[in-house]
Amino acid sequence: MAQIFGKSSTSFARASLVGGVSGFFGFWGLVYLIYWSPYTTNQYVPREQEVPFSHEHHVAGLGLDCRYCHTSVEKSSFAGIPPTETCMTCHSRVWTDAPMLAPERQSLATSQPLHWKRVNDLPDFVFFNHSIHIQKGIGCSTCHGPVNQMPLTWKAHSLYMRWCLDCHEAPEKQMRPKDQIYNMEWQPPPDQAERGAQLLKDYHVSQQRLTQLRDCSMCHR
Amino acid sequence: MKEAAQVEQVKHTKPAPALDLAAIRARLNGERGQHYWRSLEEIAETKEFQEMLHREFPAGASEWWDGLSRRNFLKMAAATLALSGLTACTKQPTREIYPYVKQPAGLVLGEPLYYASSMLLGGFATGVLAKSREGHPIKVDGNPEHPSSLGGSSVWMQTSILDLYDPDRSQTVTHWGEISTWALFLSDLNDLLLEQAARKGAGLRFLTETVTSPTLAAQLHDLLKRFPGATWHQYDPITRDNVREGARLAFGEFVETRYRFDKAAVILALDADFLYTHPERLRFTRHFADGRRVAAGKKEMNRLYLVESTPSVTGTMAEHRLPLASSEIETFAWEVVRAMGGPVRMANEQPLSKLQTKDGSPWIRKEAVAQWLAALVRDLKQHEGASIVIAGEWQPPVVHALAHWLNQALGNAGKTVDYLEPTEAHPINQLQSLRELVQDMESETVDTLFILGGNPVYTAPADLQFGQHLAKVKRSIHLGLAQDETAGSSTWHIPQTHYLESWGDARSFDGTVSLMQPLIAPLYGGKSAYELLGAMVQQQPIRGDYEIVRDFWRGQNFWPDFEISWRQALHDGFIQGSGAPPKQVKLKADLLESLPRGGEPASGGITVEPAVGSQSAKQETAFPQVSPRSFKVLSGDIEVNFRPDPNLWDGRFANNGWLQECPKPVSKLCWDNAILISPALAQSGNLTTGDVVELSLGGRSLRGPVWVMPGQAPNAVTLHLGYGRSRVGRVGAGVGFDAYALRTSAALWFERGGKIVPTGQTHLLVTTQAHHQLGSPDREVYRSGTLNQYLANSSFVKSSVEIPNMDETLYYPDEYQYAGYKWGMSIDLTTCIGCNACLVACEAENNIPVVGKDQVHRNREMFWIRVDTYFKGPLDNPEFDHMPVPCMQCEHAPCELVCPVEATVHDSEGLNLQVYQRCVGTRFCSNNCPYKVRRFNFLRYSPYDKPWREPMYNPEVTVRWRGVMEKCTYCIQRISAARITAEKENRRIRESELRTACQQACPAEAIVFGDLNDPDSKVARLKAHPLDYSMLGQLNTRPRTTYLAKLQNPGPQTDQGLGGA
C-alpha cells in the first residue's frame, strides 16, 4: 500500500524540533517584553483628565513650586493633592470663565470633589513615604521624571519593584544636595560618585541604613 | 440561624458521657510538682475527651454558615478572584483620587490626628485618646493623663470603634416601627410639651442609666423645675445599689470609696472583681500590678485573699482563693469581723459549721475554712493601715458595711482607703426607682416616658415585666444606639450618637470631669441625649450638643478665662483638678449592732434524683439530642448567680463581633454564654460541658448549655447576662441564651433554690482553648514560683533548661548584625491579669478579621496575640495562670528557612517579616513554628469590600486576603513611622515614641517592648532580670519575646483542704 509519510515529513520532523525549541523561548521572551512595555506599565502614556491640567505650563511656564500644590510632601507619606480651593486662589481671577476649567468651578459650587485619574499609583500593599525621600536627598524628578515638560502628566518609570530596588541598592547614585530636590532639570553630574559618597554622610545615612534599605519591611507591612 | 442549627445537628450526635470527676480529683491530688492542665477532660484523659475535643463535624459537614460568613458568600469568590489579579499577571487597574474641595486646617493627609475624649460604661467616664486618619476614627486607646485610665484600655474601650461603624446600628427615627423623621418627632414633641405644660408634667417620666454628666443632670433638673409633676428615674442593669446602700448603712450617707492598691500589702476581696468590673478597673489594675512587680532589688509583693463564687479575672490573681457561694460570703464576712474582735450577734454561734459541708458538696472542709480564715486575719492584723478589705457590687449592703467596719478597724481609712463625694449626679436606689416607675406605668399614670439610652425592656428584672407595662404608656420615646428590644416597643425611637460622634461630659469614678468630643459627624444622623432634652427646652433654633455642653461650663464660671481653659480642657480630655477631694466620714457607732442579724447560711445539701422523663422533654429546639445518659435532676440548695458578661457586659455589646469572638478570660468560651457549674455539681448531676439543661428558679426557667468551671463554688451556678437578645443585629442574632429571664428584682445577683433538669440535649460550645490538651510539666513552657523561692535563689527559673550556643545553626550564626535597632519584648506573667485588652487592641490595630463561631471551632481564630490560661492544682480550687503569646520574633526563626518564596524573611532589626503579597500559602512556616503563633486565611475572612468596614481599617496595615499567612509583626507600621520621624531629625527613636498596640493597651503594663541595643531601655533591663526566660529556648530559636516567670506571694499557711478531697 501507499506510504503515508512522504520524503518531506523527515524535514518536517527536523523543522519541528528547531521550531519547538525556539518557539518556547520566543514565547516567554515576548511575554517578558510585554511586561516591561508601556502597554503594561503605562509608562510615557499621557493620562486624559477631567481638567486637562498642564504641569508644563504651571511649573515651567509660571514657575510654581511643587509644594504650592503638593503641600504635605515634606511632612507626610502622601505628597498631597490640591483641594479645589488651591486652584481657585488664582483661577477665581484668571481664566475665570475658561470652559476647560468648568469642572473646577462646578466642584467649588457644588463642593463635589474633582475626579483625577491616578498616574503614579502603587498597589495598596506598598507603603511609600514621600517625606523621608525628600529629607534624604531624593528629588521629585528622580521618580516622577521631567514633570515640567508634561502637558498632560504621564508615568515616567515602570514603578516595578525591581526599579525601586535599583535605587535602594545604591541611593547615592541619585542623591542630590538639599537645594536641588525640586529642580526638575537635575541630572547626576559626572562626579556623582564622590558627591554621592559625601551626600550619604551629610544626610546621616549609615552603612547599616544602606543595608536596611533592602529589607522587605521598608515598603511592605 | 436555621442553618446553624442544622449544622450542629450534624455536628455531634455522639453521646458525651460525663467525666469521672472523682478520678480526676484523685489524680490531681496525687500530682507532684507543678502539673498544669488546660481542661477537665484533658486531665481525665478520657476517650470522651478526644470526642469532646472536637465535637468535630463528621467528615462531610464542611459548611460554615454562621452569622458572619453567610453574609458574604458570593462576594467572597468574586473578590478573591479579583484579588488574585492583584498579584498574578495582570495589568494594574486605573484608580481615581478625589481631593478635598476645602481641606480642613491642620489636617495633613497621610498623618494621623489624635483627640482626647471619654468613653462611658455604667455611667462612669474613662479618658480615651482616639486616633483619626483622613477624618475617620480608626483606633481608641487609653488617655495616659486621665486619672481613671492612666493609658490602659479595657476590651470595651478597644472594641468601641467597631460599634461606631456597625452597619446594624439604628439609622433612622422610627414611629410605631415605621420610618419617620426628626422633624415629625419635633412636632409631636411640641404637642406633648403643651399637654404636659398644662398638667405640670404629671405623667411625664424620664428613665436614664446612671448619670454622672453635669450638663445632662442640669438639663434634667431644669426640666423637672418646668414640670414639677415629672420624675427622673435611673436604672442600670449592672447597678451599684449595694455599694450605695452599704455606705449608707455604714456612714449614714452615700460616699464613694477609693482604694489605693499601690499602698496595700494585704488585700481581702469579698466577691469583688475590682480588676475587671469595677468602674475604676484600669487604675486599680495598674496599682495592683505595681504592688506585685518584683523589680530588681524590690523584695515585697502584695498578697490577695479572695472569696468568690465563680472564678473572676481578679480571682485568677489571688494567692489564696476560697470558693464560697455568694450567699455564704456574708457569713464569712461576719466571721472575719468576729475574729477581728467585733461584737457579733449571729443567728447561731457557729455559722461556719453551716458552710457547705460534705453532704452539700464533696470537698470543702470547715476546719480548712477556719484555718484559712485564721491565717487571713493574722495577716490582716499584721498589716494594719496597709491592708484593704473590698466588697463586690454583687454582695448585699451588709457585707459592704462590714467591709467598711473592717477598714476602719484595721486603720486603713485615710491610708489605703479614702472616701469621696459621690460622683453620680443623682445617686439613688436604682432598683427602687425602677420599681416606682413600673408601678406608675401599671397604674397608667405615666403617659409620656423618655428612655434616654439603655435597653430596659431587655435588661429590667423579669418580674417587673417592663416590656408589657411600656405598652400601656401613651407616648414612649426611646433614644438608643440600636433598634433594640426597647426601641421595638416604644412609640418613638431616636437613633443615638456614638460617643465618638457627639459632644458631652461625664465624671470618672474619682469625680474628674471628662469631656467628649466628636471625631466624625454622626454617621447615621443620630442625636445625643443633650440635643433631645435641649429640644424640649428650645427649638428655635435647635441647639447642638456642642453649644449645650459649652454653655453649661461657661455658666459654671470657675475659670478666670473660659476660652483658654476650655480649649485646654478639650485638649486634655478632662478638667484638671476637678476630682473630688477626700471626705471625712464617721462610721456609725453602733454599726454592727444596728445591722440586720448575721445572714442565715444555707442548710446545705442538694437533692439528687434520677432524671425521670427528662428525655421526654423534647420541645422544638435547635439542640440535637444525645443518647440518654444516667442524668440526675439537681435541686435544693443550688445558688444561681447573675454576672455581667466579661465581653458583652449587660448585652449592649451583643452586636460587636470583636467582643463576641474574644475568648472569655477564664473559660476561653466565645460566641456563647453558658451555665457555669462546679465540677462537684457536674459530678452529682452526671453532667458534662455542652449538656443542655433546664435551669429553673422561683417559677421561671431557661434552657442553656452547661460549662464545668474549675474553681466554681460547689453549689453555685453562674449565668452571664447579655446574650439571647431578641432584637439585635446580624452578629448577635441567635447567640446564647437570655439570663435576664431568671433575674428578678428580689435577687439581682444571686438566689438559692435553683433546680437543674437535664434535657438530654447538647449544644456546641466553642472555645479557643478547651480543644487544647495539656502537656507534661517537663516542657517548661510556663514557669512560676513563689516570692520566697525567688528571694532564696533569684534565678531559679533559669536553672531548669539549657540554651544551646548561638552558633549551633546550619547557617551563618552572624548572618545578621542588628547594628541599628534590635527590637525585643518582655511579658511579665506575674502582673498579667488575662483581661484580653492586648488581644482586642491588636485586632483593632492590625485589621484582624472576625471569623465566626464555626471557624473558631475549626481552630482558625486569627488572633495575633492569644492569652493562654493554664490551671494548676486541685480541680475545685485551682491556681490560674495567664500567658499572652504573640510572635516570638526568633533570631533563628524556623519559619524563615522553609518558606519557598521568601515571604517570611528576617530583617536587619531582627523582625520576622511576613510579606503578604509574596505569600503563596504553603503553610510550611506555620508547621515549623514551635509556638504556633501564625494565622492563616483559610477562607476570605476580611470583609474588605464592605463599605462599613473600609473606613475603620488601619491604612498603615495591609488587609490580608484569602490564602495568605499572617502573624504578629511587633506593630511594624508603628516602628517604621517612628523610624522615619527620627531619621528626619537625624536621631534615634526615643523609647517613649514607640509602643506596640498590646503594650499600649495593657492596663497592668505587663508587656514591655523596646530596643535591646539601648542598655537603659526598660526592655533591656527586664531581659537582664533573673526571672527572664525564653519559651522553648532549648530549641535555639532565640526568641526576641521572652517572659518574666510568674511569682506569687502565698502566706505562711497552706490552703490544704480547699479543694483537696
Place this chain on the structure above:
Amino acid sequence: METIQGSEPQMLVQGQPYPVTPLGYPAEMIGAQETYERVSDQITDEPLHHPHQKLWLAGFTVAFLMLIMFGVAVGYLLWRGVGIWGIKIPVAWGFAIVNFVWWIGIGHAGTFISAILLLLLQKWRTTINRFTEAMTLFAVMCAGIFPLLHLGRPWIFYFLLPYPDTMALWPQFRSPLVWDIFAVSTYFTVSLLFWYMGVVPDLATVRDKARTKWKRILYGLGSLGWRGSARHWQHHQSAYLLLGGLATPLVLSVHSVVSFDFSVAQLPGWHSTIFPPYFVAGAIYSGFAMVLNLMIPIRRIYGLQNLITTRTLNNMACVTLATCWMVAYGYIMEAFMAWYSGDVFEQAMMRDRAFGPYGWVFWLLMTVNVIIPQLLWSRWVRTHDIALFFVALSANIGMWLERFVIVVQSLHHDFVPSSWAMYYPTVWDWATLFGSIGLFLTLQFLFIRYIPMISISESRELIAQRKEGRL
C-alpha cells in the same frame, strides 16, 4: 538435574506443574511455546482490535466518573479556598500533602524496574517495564497536582520558579519545597523520555499492522519514522542504556528530596536523619505493590500469563518483601531514636503516635504495612496471583496511612500544648483523594487501550535469547 536435599522441588500453578529452579523458585521467564509472531499478535491485538470491549468500557466509566468528581472538588477548592478542607492551625498540612507523597512514592517502581534492573541485567523486567513506566508517569502526574492545589493562592504558583521577574526576587533555595520542584519535574521529564524511547519501536510495529488510515497516521507520527534498521537499533539501544544510567540516581534522589520537606523542619516526628533512605524504600515498596495491583487483573483478563509469568510475579513479590523490611526498620529506628535521644518532645511524640487519639491509625498501619506482607514468605502466596493482589493492596493502603501518620500526627501534638488540636478530613478531602485515583485509573485505561502495554521488541528479544539458550 541435581538439587539440594536430592528431592525435586515441586510447584503447581493453577493445578499444572510448573518448572522451578533448583532452589525452588519458579523458573519460566516467558511461555515455552512463544514465538515472534504470537507475541507481536497478542500484544498488538489490544491497540488494534480492542478485545474485552465491555469490560474495558465498564472500568473506564467508573474511573472517568471519579475523575469528574476530582474536577468538581478542585473547582470548588479554587473557588472557596483551602478552608474547605479539614486543615487548621496547627495541622496546616492535610490530605493534599499525604496524597502527594503517596503518589510520588508509587511513581518510583517504574524507573526502578526499567533503569536499575536494566543495569543489573534482570531479564524478568522486560515484560513488565513498559506497563510500570506508564504507571509511574501517571502517578507522578497525580502527585504533581497536589502541591499546586494545596497552595493558599495556587494562581501564583510560579513564584516558586526561578525566573527573571519584575520584583528582582528569586525563590528561597534554602527551602526544600523549592528543591521538590526541581526533583519532581526532572524525574518526570526523564521518566517520560525513557518510556517513550522504549515505545517507539513498538508503535512502529502497531503502525505496520494497522489497517485503518488514521491509526497508521497516528501511530506513524508516534513512531517518528522508525524503520527498524540496524542503525536505528544501534542508536536506540545506546540511548536507552544512557537514559537508564541517567534515571538511576533520580530514583534515589526524588524521594530523598521529598523526605527533606519533613526532615528539614524541627518538628518532632519530622526532624529525623533516617528519612531519605526510609522514604525511598517505602516508595519502591508502594510502587511495586501498585504495579501488582494493576497488573494482576490485566494479566488475567488479557490472558498474559505466558508473558508476565509466575516467575515475574514471584520476583516482584520478593522485592516487595525486601523493601517492606527496610520500611519496618525505619519504624523501629524512629521509635528507638525517640527513646535514645532523651528529648522530651520526641518521646511525647512517639507516645502520642502509639497511644494518642490517633493511635488506632498507627496500629492499623503496622498491621497492613508490616505484618500482613509477611505472608510473602510463603511461595504459595508469592505465586498465587489473587493472594498476591490482596497483600499488595494492603501494602498500598499501609503506605498511605504511613504518610498520614507522619504528616498529621506529628503536627497535631507539637511543642506548646495550648495549640494542640485534632484533624478531621472533610468530604472535600476524601473527594480529592479518590478523585486523584480516578485520574490515575483513567490514564491507565487509556494507556492499555492505545499503547502496546508490553514491550514487543524486548519480549521477542527474550525469545531470541531462549533460542540461543541464553535464558
